[in-house]
Amino acid sequence: MTTRTHWARRVVPLMAATAMTLSALPISAQDQMVARDRVGPVDAENSLTFRLTAYDLYSADEATAEGFEELFTDFINDNPGWRIDTQLQTGNLNEEQARILEQSQAGRGPDCAMIDSAQLAAFKEASVLAPMNDFLSEEEIADFFPYVREGITDDEGNVLALWWFTDLRVLYRNTDVVPDAPQTWDETQAAALETVEAGYEGMLFNGGRTEGTAFDWLAFYWAQGGEIVDADGMPVFYEGENREMFLNALEFYDGLVESGAAPQRVATITTYDDITAAAAAGTTAMFIGGNWQYAQLQTTLDAEQAAAWEVSELPGPTADQRATGTGGWAIAALSDDPAKVEMCVEIAKLYAGPGNAFQRLLPTSAALYDEYEEFAGPEFAVFAEALENGQARPGVASYPEISAQIQVLIGEVLSQAKEPEQALDDAAVALDAAFSQQ
Amino acid sequence: MAPVTLTQISKSFGAVETVHPLDLEVKDHEFLVLVGPSGCGKSTILRMIAGLETVSGGEVRIGDRVVNTLSPGARDVAMVFQNYALYPHMNVARNIAFGLRRRGMTRAQVDEAVLEAARLLEIEPLLGRRPSALSGGQRQRVAMGRAIVRKPKVFLFDEPLSNLDAKLRAQMRVEIKKLHQKVPTTTVYVTHDQVEAMTMADRLVVMNNGRIEQVGRPMDVYAHPRTRFVAEFIGSPAMNFWDGRLEAGSKGLVFVAHSGLRLSVPASRQVAYRPHLGRPMTLGLRPEAISVAPDHTDARDTEMVTIKLVEPLGVETLAFFDVGGVESCARLDPAHTPRAGDSARLTFDTAMMHLIAPDTGEVVTCEGRATGGASAPRTHEHVSHQRETTP
Amino acid sequence: MTSSSSSVSADAVPRPDAKAGLMGQAQSHPLPWLMPVIVVIGAFYLYPILDALRLAFTNASLTGGEEVYSLAALRAVLTNPALPTVLGNTAIFTAASVVGQMLLGLGIALLVVRGERNSLPGMLVLRTIVLAAWVVPGVANGVIWSMLFSEAPFGAINSTLGLMGIAPVSWLSSPQNAMISVIIANIWQGTAFSMIVIYAALKGIDETLYEAAAVDGALPWERFAFITLPQIKVALLINAILITIQTLNTFDAVISLTGGGPGRATEVLSLFTYNTVFNNFDLAGGSVLSIVLLVIALALAGLYALFLPRGEK
Structure with missing residues (x-):
């Protein structure tokens, strides 16, 4: 008798639950x-x-x-x-x-x-x-x-x-501190230095080991008409005219850090979110960011602060040499x-x-x-x-490796470990070695 | 070498006092054995002398020096542990040398001392071996070598033989004694084994529940236990105890056990025991005081018993029987031993009896009667005050 | 004392009868008994290693294409100018992490054992706290430390230093500091493991050895040097093997803390391997690197093993 009661006690609720589940199934589906x-x-x-x-x-x-x-x-x-x-x-x-x-x-x-x-x-x-x-x-x-x-x-x-x-990269600025959009690299550095004088940490951008670092920065290389790869997909950015343009763009970044217009910590920034966080915290008044960050700032900041942030095209070496990575x-x-x-x-x-x-x-x-x-x-x-x-990234299979080398060399330059030329030469040797086998 | 003096020394762990304040002196060159059941506080006393345990109260003196606050290494004592505590990663020579090296001796001096100790203990061939490659007896020897090589003021032994088998234990007992004769260092030896205590001690200290029960030469303690505890603990097989009362018989005092067994008190003790006339008392009698009575005698102090069990040990035979529900033991001549199940008449030699007051557990003393002569009472001089005031 | 000579020689250690029962069967026909283990090890350990070895001699890529056997990947990896930097980073990172974790683990373990011996309160809490760090996943560990080391004006450590009037430190943006920071983060996480291993070894030491040494007049440091260290030597060596291999394989904490940067300042071999496969899709190159990693790990393990006592107990 006792065993049967036990059995019943255990099974009856189970059957009830099953029945309920079965009847509920078509509705939920x-x-x-x-x-x-x-x-x-x-x-x-x-x-x-x-x-x-x-x-x-x-x-x-x-x-x-x-x-x-x-x-x-x-x-x-x-x-x-x-x-x-x-x-x-x-x-x-x-x-x-x-x-x-x-x-x-x-x-x-x-x-x-x-x-x-x-x-x-x-x-x-x-x-x-x-x-x-x-x-x-x-x-x-x-x-x-x-x-x-x-x-x-x-x-x-x-x-x-x-x-x-x-998506694309643009220059963000807090118009309370930087009223006019800088059009050239020099203007950008000057404007960033002004924000530092005003107590901000300077201009921020990705500089760590991440795709964003290479991609954001490539805009400044592309603005001069630089080419990353040739028709066969082989890297050519360290040769001939490209080399000059590449170094120019590198020196723009190097100069920002060396002059103090950008903090050295940009070498550690690996996500756009890090930058958004700094902008939301009010520690920076200028940064290079993606278009999607505009909406993020609008929702994060209160209306008045949000209204102060504006976007402009990335600066070029001259006002009419522009590009942006898409x-x-x-x-x-x-x-x-x-x-x-x-x-x-x-x-x-x-x-x-x-x-x-x-x-x-x-x-x-x-x-x-x-x-x-x-x-x-x-x-x-x-x-x-x-x-x-x-400018889209070159549609070649070698791009990830090229990007990795560019990330490394930007990091080396920003952390003041290497001079731009040295960093570029080392990257060139590495890429030559990597692609000579293919 | 130096005497060790403990004055009102005590040990408590929190509220629990495991050693009650006691006095004890170990004379120079003496081999003193602390004996008692486990938990009686004997190891704690040893460890307090060594400095491995702090002293809760009182004073430890080695020679003239109070060592209460000295570290073990500074007390100039050597200790042999129950598990030997040999350094497993060092060979025998380095084990023995360890204490010397710590004391800043030169390598040559150390080597010589190690060799000398090894020769003394006949462990020279083992010097290069690790402890794991030694037998129990060999480890024991190395542990002793480690102790004697330092020529300390005091040797401390903490149950050193309890991990050995019976045969080896007997052998090592002799060797430790021989060693003490060659190197007569003041020694405190802790054991729970009354045979070790009896055989090795110059003097032994019987302990129970953190108190000293009795101090004395082994044979004195054996013959004249001061308390029932000592009477029971020392001697194997243990003393027989029968409860009963002292009554006045026609020829003086008679002990009448509850079983009806009547044993007459010898003339020499009549005076000493008289104050206890009519009181319930316990009579203690060692097995060797019981023998088989001559056939069909009906003399005094004999009793017919049924032998329940017989243990022949060769040189003697133990016979177990029942006295009023108390299992009792007699130590008999193997030539004249009844078999189990036999009835036998046994003679009880009351000249060796002990009368114990059951309420205090103290043995009634009878001055002047003891074979130990005048020295017997004096062996009690180190008994703590507590002991004497215990009701 | 003639009897003592017999105790010296009467020392034959009894050997159990090796040919008895199940043990005997296992010894005379070992294969059926070992088969399950061989199959499992073969399928889940040996096969991947052999496949990696095979891939190392191909041009395999994650993007597919026909696989051709060649030495090109091997040559490319071994001549890669970044390799010396990466190997150097790996050596520094591993050596510092292993030494740091061992020392810190030993220190904490000694502290805990000592505390427990004196029945100090809080020892269990201390052990638990240290263990908690170990339970944190590597990526989370990197994230935690990247917040602490953040050089933003609101970075945890730097803003605390700022409150005390100390200039901010470039924890991650300076190549030298970045390596130190990564090592700190790794030591913080790995110490618990070493602590537990060493703690267990310390607990296993016979207490009376210390008493014997104390009576022998050994000072505290001598007791540590002559009793503790030799007694835990095996545990230390095995721990060293384990954490060396573990550190060599660590990249999750590095990737989330510095990503290998700035530049290549903190790019260790395991991270380099990961990047080669998942960034550059170079399966063959990655296989070569993982073989290199395996060889280094084996060589170091073998080196440590030389110091392990053998044949005796």
């Missing part, structure tokens, strides 16, 4: 189109895997996540019969990108994935991307900014990815199934249009700026103008 690992109904007949970063649908910021949940719910309602199995990329983006590439080559990759525009070249070279031309109109392709179109197209004219947003992310299809490729393109368009409008990320085609009223702010005028001088 309908209600929740967006789950942690999928978008769309569990029992959809078609599905594709989509590997995305944690900055939109699964953002830690609730408002962003909710906004994208709505976008995706509408999207899946417009595409009945489909389910998107979502796979989240972890914070270590470099490693994640390498993993996608490796998995795709082994045939285990996702059908559709977010790819850093800086890594597009590696993916293109590995021939794992499916052409999207069939699902894009001529006009849509033509409307991309030139550097974007170049980045996503291969030699045969296949569009291999949809570069859905771009990056951003692309969505590419890694599947052979045309239906999945089409879905991937549709997802990319979702991000490029309403997605960008929601996040205020910069679209990669001029038409979209007019289409959404979200891009009406005055800063977008500055961004749009600067984008005219936009």
